[in-house]
Amino acid sequence: MGNRVGRILVPFAILAAVGAVAVTAYVAAATMVARTVVTPARRRKQDVDILSVAPDLSAVTVSGTADALAVPGRYGLWFSDDRGYALLGDVIAEAEDGTVTRAVESVRWGALDEARRGRLGGWFFTSPAELGLPVESVDIVVDDGTAPAWLFPAAETSDRWAIHVHGRGARRQETLRAIPLFHEKGYTSLAISYRNDGDAPDSADHRYGLGATEWHDVDAAIAYALASGAKDILLVGWSMGGAIALQTAVRSPRADSIRGLVLDSPVIDWVETLDFQADEMRLPRPVTEGALLLLDSAWATSLVGQDAPIGLAGLDFTLRAHELSVPVLLMHSDDDGYVPAGGSHRLAHLRPDIVTFVPFAQAKHTKLWNYDPVRWTNAIADWLDELSADLGAVNDEDTSYSARGEDR
Structure with missing residues (x-):
């Protein structure tokens, strides 16, 4: 009889341990997301690959995941970890492999012809x-x-x-x-x-x-x-x-x-916005809901690092x-x-x-x-x-x- 009870209790113990690990992972993930939402980022993502630059610096060919990479218009291109900046004009060509060639209006500073990575921005003017x-x-x-x-x-x-x-x-x-x-x-x-x-x-x-x-x-x-x-x-x-x-x-x-x-x-x-961004990152729905709960809860301020909860409904x-x-x-x-x-x-x-x-x-x-x-x-x-x-x-x-x- 004792052996039978033992055999029954062991799976339950394993499930409880697995459940505890899952809950811990869930809380950790939700906390990380919540902290990311409210923590200022001091470093911007370099999501543009600079493939080639015209010898006269009149054009640049790029690829990557940057917003507006192939959208008509005028943009700023930060490159080499923001050590350089160029003003980009309209799209000259777009290839089937996703590469885009854009006009370069001017290089404000830095060596564009030596750059390999960068990011696209909407500022245009920097001063x-x-x-x-x-x-x-x-x-x-x-x-x-x-x-x-x-x-x-x-x-x-x-x-x-x-x-x-x-x-x-x-x-x-x-x-x-x-x-x-x-x-x-x-x-x-x-x-x-x-x-x-x-x-x-x-x-x-x-x-x-x-x-x-x-x-x-x-x-x-x-x-x-x-x-x-x-x-x-x-x-x-x-x-x-x-x-x-x-x-x-x-x-x-x-x-x-x-x-x-x-x-x-x-x-x-903000709830709509954070839901949208979470979906874009393919976060599990429970993690997103947990992050929103943490942002809005007085008991969670120490976890998120806030002095006070956000109060999302009021926003x-x-x-x-x-x-x-x-x-x-x-x-x-x-x-x-x-x-x-x-x-x-x-x-x-x-x-x-x-x-x-x-x-x-x-x-x-x-x-x-x-x-x-x-x-x-x-x-x-x-x-x-x-x-x-x-x-x-x-x-x-x-x-x-x-x-x-x-x-x-």
């Missing part, structure tokens, strides 16, 4: 000096010190400012593409840094808040602008910068100075659409490949009264300007013109009321 506009470096007082920013004064004194907010893993340079247009439209522009981006001071936990904490730094930039004479402020957000701008619009004590939002490839719903603007009260220009590509456009479509459907939605078909993530600068620029210019007309009408109405009050 404010490249825009040929007056600019000065300023410091904005934030929670843990001062955050550097670039200030581009309007050609004529203006109380209309645009604050430009870059995305996750990027820096202020990402926003430079938009500066000339806002300058032309009479806006002073402030291209800001924020916590954990490598320029501004890090937060105490060195973790992204996905917009839930970074909005404080945008609010500090609004305070700076108001102290410098701004009255009407636009927030221009790219990718996670769009999520940060949305949080600022509903949480800032200075929100009444925000007149509108311009959002390029924004994260509208979903398909749930908070009713809280928005200012005009929004929303631009997103259906083939984004990083932040799905579904949330943008839903927000536009929920708030057609204030949201102007400009969809793209194949521009990839935050590369709408690169793919079609004319359409991108015209969309913003038309929206700004309409917004200016509305603001002018409101100001005229306020003046009229003021005059009637003085008469009485």
